[in-house]
Amino acid sequence: MLQKKRDAPGVYQLASLLVELDASDEASRILCADALYQLGWVEEAHKFLLVALSKNPQRSPILARLALLQLKKGFLYDGNQLLKEVIKTRDTSCLLPIMDIFKDEDRKLLQTHCHFSALTILTDKQEDADIKEAVAYLSFAIIASGGYAEDSLLVRARCYGHLGQKKTAIFDFNAILKQDPMNVQALSGRGFIYLALKRQKEAVQDFTSALKLEAEVVIPAILSLKHEAQGLITQWLLQHGRTVLTELVATKELSKEETFRDLLMIAGALIKICKDAQYHIFYIDVLIANGKYEEALIHLQEAFGHSLADEFANARLAVLQLKKRNMPVAAHSFSNLAEKDERELGFLLNFLDPKQQQHLSQVAAQEGNVLIKEYRYEKALGYYTLAILSSKDNPRYLRQRAVCLMHLKKYGRALKDMEKVIQKHGCNSLKTRVDDHCSKGHLLLSVSEEETAVKEYIEALQLEESMALCSIMKGPGREILAKTFHKIAQYYFEMHHYEEAWKITDYGLIVDKNSTELKKLKARLKREASGCSIH
Template sequence: MLQKKRDALGVYQLASLLVELDLSDEASQILCADALYQMGWVEEAHKLLLLSLSRNPQRSPILARLALLQLKKGFLYDGNQLLKKVIKIGDTSCLLPIMDIFKDEDRKLMETHCRFRALTILKNKQRDADIKEAIAYLSFAIIASGGSAEDCLLIRAQCYGRLGQKKTAIFDFNAILKEDPGNVQALSGRGFVYLALKQQKEAVQDLISALKAEAGAVIPAILSLKHEARELIAQWLLQHGRTVLAELVATKDLSKERRTLRDLLVIAGALIKICKDAQYHIFYTDVLTANGRYEEALVHLQEAFDHSRADEFANARLAVLQLKKRNMPVAAHSFSILARKDERELRFLLNFVDAKQQQHLSQVQPFFVASSVDSKALGYFTLAILTSRDNPRYLRQRAACLMHLKKYDKALKDMEKVIQNHGSNSLRTRVQDHCSKGLLLLSVSEEEAAVKQYIEALQLDESTALCSIINGPGSGTLARTFHKIAQYNFEMQHYEEAWKITDYGLKIDKNNPELKKLKTRLKREASGCSIH
C-alpha cells in the first residue's frame, strides 16, 4: 500500500499494532517509520529508526533510510557517513525496496548526492579500493533514479572496465544502449571492452556505429588509448573496410550502395586521423575512387607518397586514376610492378577499371616481354592474365617464365588452368601443354604424375609429343624415368600398368635396354613362365 502511495495512516496503525504485539519485530518498526515518512512526520520517523538502529547497528535497511532522512534535512555529512557504513557492509541492494516508498524529490536528492560523491572520489583517487567505493555510490544513484541514470551507468561501466570486470561493464553499457541505441559513449565504451576481450567482430561493429554517429567524439577517445590498442583498432577497422570495399566494387554497380560507401568514407576518414601510416591513406584513396571523387583521390594520394611504405601500392592507385586520362603504358607499368608484389591487391584494384580499359591493358606489353623470362616480364604476364580473364596464351607465357625462375609450383598451377580449359585448342597445342606440365612435374620430382602427362600427350599425337620431348627433358632422360615408374609398378605386381608405361617408354626411346629387358620380363609374367 505504501509503494502505491495509498492510506499511509492505515498502514501506520496496523504496523503499530504489530509492534505492540512484538517489540522485537524490526520489520514492523521499519514499516511504521516508512508510513510516518509518507505522512510527512519526518522527525517521528527519524526517532523510530534511531531506536531500531540502537538494537542492531549493522542493519543496512535502517542505515539507508536514516541516510536519506539526513540528506533531506540538509545534514550532508551525517547522511554520507551513514551511506559509507552501508557501503562497508556491502549491501547496496537494500535501497531497492525503499525507492518505491520515498518521494520523487527525495530520490532525486539521493541520486544527486551519490553521483557527486562518486565523481569526487574518482577525481582525487585512483586505487582499486577507491574505484570500488565510487561504484557503490554510483549504484545508489542508479537505484535512486529507477535505473535511468544514464550518465551514472556510463561512469560505472568505465569503472568496471578499469577493474578488469569486463563482462559486468558490458552489462551496464547494454542497459544504456537498450534505452538509447545511438549513445556514442556507450557504443565506443563497449567497443573498447570488446577490444580488450579480443572480440573483433563486436568491437568493430560498435566502433563503426559510434563513428557514424559522432566521429568527432570517438576519434579523441581512440587516440587516448595506449599505442598497442590504437594500432589494433586501426588494423581491425582497416581489415573490415577493405573487405566491405572489395565485395562492393566486385559487384560493379556502386550506385545501389551509396549508403555503404558513405559509411566507408567515415571509417577511412577516421583511420587517417588515428594513424598516419601510408596504408590508411591508400584505403582512403580507394574509397574516394569508389565514390567517383577522382580529383580528391588524386590530391589525397600525395599523402600516401609522403609516408613510408607507399611504394607499389600508392603507384598502382595513381595508375588507376591516370587511366581516367587514358595513360595506358604508364598504368600498365605500375600495375605490372604491383603484380610482382601482391597479385591479390592488383586483382582488387582492377575492379575500378572498366572492361574496355582492361582489354587495352592486357595488350600493353613492351616488345621484350613475349620472349623475356625475368621478373619484370612476370609482372606484365600477370597483368595480362588478370585483365584477359585467364587467357591461356598468357598463362602459358607466365608458366614458362616461372619455370625459368624456378618457381615450379606456381608454374604448375598455371598449366593446370590451361589444361582444364583446353576446349577448342588445336591438337598440337594440347599435346605441347601436356608435355610442358610433364616437364614441370619432373622438376618437382613428381615422376609418376609426369609420366601420365607424357602418356596423354603421346596418345593425342605421337609425333608432336616426341618433338616436344626432344626439346626437354630429352628422350634418354625421360625413358629412364619411364623405366623407373614401370619397374615400381612391376614390383607391386601392377603388370598391366607396368606394360603400358614400358610400351610408351619404348616409343620415346626404342633402343633403351632397360625398358626392353623389363618388357621381356613382363611377357614371361604374362605367360606364367616366371620362377620365383
Template sequence: RILLPPRSGPSESPAGLSEDAPGVYQLASLLLELDTSDEASRILCADALYQMGHAEEAHKLLLVALSRNSQQSPILARLALLQLKKGFMYDGNQLLKKVIRIGDTSCLLPIMDIFKDEDRKLMQTHCHFRALTILKNKQEDADLKEAIAYLSFAIIASGGYAEDCLLIRARCYGHLGQKKTAIFDFNAVLKEDPRNVQALSGRGFIYLALKQQKEAVQDLISALKVEAGAVIPAILALRHEAQGLITQWLLQHGRAALTELVATEDLSKEETLGDLLVLAKALIKIGRDAPYHIFYTDVLIANGKYGEALKHLQEAFGCCLADDFASARLAVLQLKRRNVTAAARSLSVLAKRDERELGFLLNFIDAKQRQHLAQVAAQQGNVLIKEHRYEKALGYYTLAALASKDSPRYLRQRAACLMHLKRYDKALQDLEEVIQQHGRSSLQTRAEDHCSKGHLLLSVAEEEAAVKQYIEALKLDESVALCSIMNGPGSEMLAKAFLKVAQYHFEMQHYEEAWEITAYGLKIDKNAELKKLKTRLKREASSCSIH
C-alpha cells in the same frame, strides 16, 4: 505495509499514497504499543509520518530505532534522506557512508517506494555528485568501489535508469576488472538508447579488453557512425598496445568488407560504402601508418571519387609514391584515364610482391579495361623474355594472368618464364590449371600442353609422371607431340626416361604397363635398349595379352 503499496514509477502521485498513511500510522502505533521492541512497526510508523508530511516526527522515531541498532541499513538510509531533505548535506552523507561500509545498498529498493519524487531526485543528485567528487580526486580501487556504491544509490533513486550514472558505474567496473558487470550496465543504457555513443564505445573497449574482436569492432563502428568526433579521442586515449590492437581490428574489418563489396557488388553498396568511408576517415585520424591511407584511398576509389583519391595519395606519400602499394593505386587511377602502359608498369611490380593485393585492385577495373591491361602486360613480358630479363617479365605475365582471370594463353607464357627461372613447382601449377581448362582447346593445343608439363616433370626428376604426360600427348596428336619433343628435351634423352620407367614396370611384372610405355617410347626414338625390352616382354610374358 500493504496500505503503502510500491510505486510503479516517478509519475505516480505521492498524494495517492499518503491518503492511507493515517490509517497505517494508527495500526503501526497500536502494534508498537503491544510490543515496544518491534522495530518493523517503528519503521512503519516513521514511513507513515513521512507520507503525512511530518518529517520531524519521523526523524525522531528513526533516531530511537537507530539507538537500538546502529548498524541497521534501512534506518540509516531513511535518516540520510531526511537529513538531505533538511539541507544537512554533510550529516546525510555521513549516514550514507555508514550504509556503504555495512555493504547493504539493496536496502534502498523498498525505501524508494516510500520516498516522494522530489526527495528521490534529491537523493539521486546528491549521490551522483558525491561519486563524481570521489572519482575526480582519487582513482584507487577503494575509491572506485565507494563511487560505485553512491552511483548505485543514485540509480535506485532514479527508479532504475539513470544514464549518466550507469555509464560512470560501468567504467568503474571496467577499471576494477569486473568486465561482465560493466557490460551489463552498458547494455542497460543501450536498451533505452541503442545509438548512445558513450555506451557503444565503452562496451567496445570492454570487449577489446576481453579480446572479443567481432563484438569490439561492431560496437566501435556503430559508435563512429553516430558521432566519430567523440569516439576518435577515446581511442587515442587508450594505451599504445590497446590502441594498436583496435585499429588493427578495425582495418581488418574494413578491408574484408571492401574486398567483398567490390567482388560481389552487394545491393547495399551505397550504404556500406558510406559506412566504410566513415571508418576510413577515422583510421587516418587515429594512425599515420601507410595501410590506413591505402585503405582510405581504396574506399574513395570504390566511391568513384578518383580526384580525391589521387590528391590523398600525393598528400600522404608525396609525388614520387615510392610505396609499391600506393603506386598500384595510382596505376588504377591511371587506368581510369586510359594510361594503360604506365599502369601495367606499376601493377607488374605489385604482382611479384603480393598477388592477392593485385587481385583485389583489379576488381576496381571493368572487363574491357582488364582485357586491354592483360594484352599490354603480356606484350611487355614478351619483350623482356627476348632480353632474358625473366624476373621482370614474370611480374608482367602474372599481371596478365590475373587481369584475364587465368586465361590459358597467359598462364602458358608465365609457365615458360618460370621454367627459365627454374621455379618448376609454380610452373607446374600453371600448366595444371591450363590442362584443367582443356574443354574447348584443340587436340594440337592439348598435345603441346601435355608435352610442356612432361618436360617440366623431367626437370624435377619425376620420370614416371613425365612419361604419362608424353603418352597422353602422343595419343592426342602424334606429329605435334614428336615435334614438341624435338624442341625439348629431345628424343634421345626422353627415350632413356621411357626405358627407365618401362624397366621398373617390367621388374614389378606390370607387363601391360611396361608394354605400352615401351611401344610409345619406340615411336619417339628407335632406342636399342627399348627394342631389347620389347623382345623380352614378348618372350617372358607370352601368356599375357600385351600386343
C-alpha cells in the same frame, strides 16, 4: 498503502498499536517512521529510527532511512557517513522498498548526492577498493532514479570494466542503449569492452555506429588507448572496411551511397588515428570506388608525395591514370605490384571496366614478350602475372608465364600454371593440347617427378603421336626421355606390375625405337611374365 501514498495517518495508528503491543518489533517501528515521514513529521520519524538503530546498529534498512532523512535536513556529512555504513553491510538492495515511500524531490536529492560522491572518489583515488565504493554509490543513485540514470550507468559500466567485470559492464551499457540506441558514449564504451574481450564483430559494429554519430568524440577516446589496443581496433576497422569495399567493387554495386558514406567515415577516422600508409591507401580506394578521382589523386600526392616509391600507392596512381587512358604507364605500375601482392592487384583491377582489363592484358603480355627476348625474366614475370589477372586466367598468358618461370627455375609455380591451362582444354586445338601435356611433362622432370612426367607424355602420345614426338624433340629430347621411361618401367617390373611396365615400355619405344635398354626390358617382360595377359 504507504507505497501507493494512501492513508498515512491510518498506517501510523496501526503501526503505533503494533509497537505498543511489542516494543521489540523492528518492522512496526520502521513502518511508524515511514508513516511519520509521509505526514511531514521528519524529526519524529528520525527519533523512531534512532531507537530502532540502538537495538540493531548494523541493520541496513534503518541506516538507509536515516541517511535519507539526514540528507533531507541538509546534514550532508552525517547522511554520507550513514551511507558508508550501508555500503559496509554490502546490502545496496535495502533501498529498493524505500524508494516508493519517499518523495520525488528527496529521491532526486539522494541520487544527485550519491552520483557526485562517486565522482569525487574516482577523481581522488583509483585503487580497486575505492572503485568498488564508487560503484556502491552509483548503484544507490541508479536505484534512487527508479532504475535508469544514464550518467550513473555510464560511470558504473566503466568502473566494472576497470575491475575486470566486463559482462556486468556490458549489462549497464545495454541498459543505456535500450533507452537511447544513439548514445555515443555507451556505444564506444561497450565497444572498448568488446575490444578487451577480443570480440571483433561486436566491437567493430559499436565503433562504426559511434563514429557515424560523433567521430570527434570517439577518435580522441581511441587515441587515449594503449598502442597495442589502438592497433587492434584500427586493424579491425580496416579489415571490416576492406571487406565491404572489396565486395562492392567485385559485384560492381557502386551506387550504394549510404555504404560509401560509412566507408568514407571509417577511412577518414582511420587516417586521423594512425598515419600508416595502409590507412591512406584504404581512404584512396574508397574515393576511387566512389568516383571521386580528383580527390583521390590529391590525397595520394599529399600522403605519399609526387615520387610515389610505395608500390601500393603507385598502383592506385595507375588506376587513376587509366581513367585518363594512359595504359602503358599503368601497366608498368601494376606489373611492379603483381609479383608482390596478386590479391591486392586483383582487387584494383575490379575498378576497371571489361574493355580496359582486356586492353591492359594485351599491353602487359606484349611487354612481357619483349622482356623475355631480352632475358629479363624477373621483369617479364610481373607483366605476365598482370596479363593473367586482367584476363581472368587466359591460357595463352598462363603458358607464357610458365615458360618465364621455367627460365627462373621456379618449376613449382610453372606446374600450377600448366595445370590450370590443361583444365581449360575444352576447345583448344589438338596440337595445343599435345604441346601442353608435353610442357607439363618436361616441368615434372625438372622437379624429379618422373613417374607423373611419364604419364603426361603418354597422354600426349595417345592424343597424337607425331605431334608429341615433335614436341619431345624440342625438349628434353628422345634419348633422355626414353631413359626415364625405362627407369619407371623397370620400377613397375620389379614391383611385378607387368601390365603397367609393358605399357610404359611400349610408349618408351615409340619415343625412341632404338633404345637398347627398353628392348631388353620388353624381352624380359615376355619371358618372365609369359603367364600374364599383357599384350
